[in-house]
Amino acid sequence: MRAAVMQSGKIFTTDLPDPVPGPGRLLVAPIAVGVCGSDLSAWQHTDDFLAAHEETGALGEVFDPDQPLVLGHEFTARVVEVGEGAEGYAVGDELVVLPGVTAPDGRVHTVGYANDYPGGLAERSMVWAYGHLRIPAGVDPVLAAVTEPLATGVNGVLRAGVDPADGALVTGVGPVGLGAVIELAAQGAAPIVVSDPSAVRRRIALAYGAHLTVDPLRDDPVEAWRAAAPGGRRLHVIEASGARGLLASLMASAPAYSRISVIGAGMRPEEIRPVVGVLKNTSIEFVGGPGFDETEYRAFGRAFEHLREGRFDPALMVTGYTGLEGAAEVFTALRPGSPEAIEHVKILIRHDLPGDTILGPDAL
Numbered sequence: 001m002r003a004a005v006m007q008s009g010k011i012f013t014t015d016l017p018d019p020v021p022g023p024g025r026l027l028v029a030p031i032a033v034g035v036c037g038s039d040l041s042a043w044q045h046t047d048d049f050l051a052a053h054e055e056t057g058a059l060g061e062v063f064d065p066d067q068p069l070v071l072g073h074e075f076t077a078r079v080v081e082v083g084e085g086a087e088g089y090a091v092g093d094e095l096v097v098l099p100g101v102t103a104p105d106g107r108v109h110t111v112g113y114a115n116d117y118p119g120g121l122a123e124r125s126m127v128w129a130y131g132h133l134r135i136p137a138g139v140d141p142v143l144a145a146v147t148e149p150l151a152t153g154v155n156g157v158l159r160a161g162v163d164p165a166d167g168a169l170v171t172g173v174g175p176v177g178l179g180a181v182i183e184l185a186a187q188g189a190a191p192i193v194v195s196d197p198s199a200v201r202r203r204i205a206l207a208y209g210a211h212l213t214v215d216p217l218r219d220d221p222v223e224a225w226r227a228a229a230p231g232g233r234r235l236h237v238i239e240a241s242g243a244r245g246l247l248a249s250l251m252a253s254a255p256a257y258s259r260i261s262v263i264g265a266g267m268r269p270e271e272i273r274p275v276v277g278v279l280k281n282t283s284i285e286f287v288g289g290p291g292f293d294e295t296e297y298r299a300f301g302r303a304f305e306h307l308r309e310g311r312f313d314p315a316l317m318v319t320g321y322t323g324l325e326g327a328a329e330v331f332t333a334l335r336p337g338s339p340e341a342i343e344h345v346k347i348l349i350r351h352d353l354p355g356d357t358i359l360g361p362d363a364l
Helices: 037-044 046-056 143-160 175-186 199-207 221-228 246-253 274-280 298-308 324-334
Strands: 002-007 010-015 025-034 074-082 094-096 100-102 108-110 125-128 168-171 192-195 212-214 236-239 259-262 283-286 318-322 346-350
Touching: 002 324, 010 324, 025 143, 037 046, 037 324, 074 125, 074 143, 094 143, 100 125, 143 175, 143 236, 143 259, 143 298, 143 346, 168 175, 168 221, 175 192, 175 199, 175 236, 175 298, 192 199, 192 221, 199 212, 212 221, 221 246, 236 246, 246 259, 246 274, 318 324, 324 346
Parallel strands: 168 192, 168 236, 192 212, 236 259, 259 283, 318 346
Antiparallel strands: 002 010, 025 074, 025 125, 025 346, 074 094, 100 108
């Protein structure tokens, strides 16, 4: 099978053996794949990425960077083979994939972050027969690939317990931050203030339900929230950018009793002054995946519900498409600091497209 691999810091396409589904597993053909901010971190900050996962015991996402790794954990796919004992799925099913697989030793791996379990940037991937969302008629299986990153933002809002009467400030509206905006809007929160240096992203955030947007390179987002929120409101911040130094800045500028939910996965160490948080009674929570009392990842289904019910237009956030051969170009274009990064939100890699050119939505 053809696959885009990362090896020794380089991304290139090559041929690999097809995976063989074992008991309780599905062999799937990816349809469309998104490149996550975590994928960019695994590529640009490999040592920090691996150190963080080793320190926290998240060994299911630890890989050998000198061996081929097929990235891609946010994708849709079509079932092509059902392993023995795998129930509830049939050949031909189109799914939003929950990217997990259990190894023979019992360890759960995230496909796309394990050398032995290729992710969506391959013509075939193997996943467990559990937790996937079946794509119904009327939902585009290509655009449905935005579900997983949006779920991270939805999760931030659900876990934060935002009071709709207080509204919220969302810092960073890539796909994750846009998921937070969609969930806040669905809950009727007001005001929803968004901070992002990209004019493209700010426009999409307004279309998804934000009431006010701010360019943080020009204006203070906390002051914008103060001006928009009636007196007595509590500031809830959904920090989705992962920008270095922003957490300390928010602690200093936010009013007393603010709550900051961090869902942007910055890889580098941060320096904060704890006494600032103590004096202002600031609450900071780091949010990722299911909560303490969750038996399943409810934000995953909730994000898909928003898409299925038409509460937002997923096509607005997809700013480019390319084929599998264009994977390296996508990583380069989305790299923070690149000239193209500020103009893009989500580029989908489609297995039905030839070539390596990144095409605008109007070019298809």
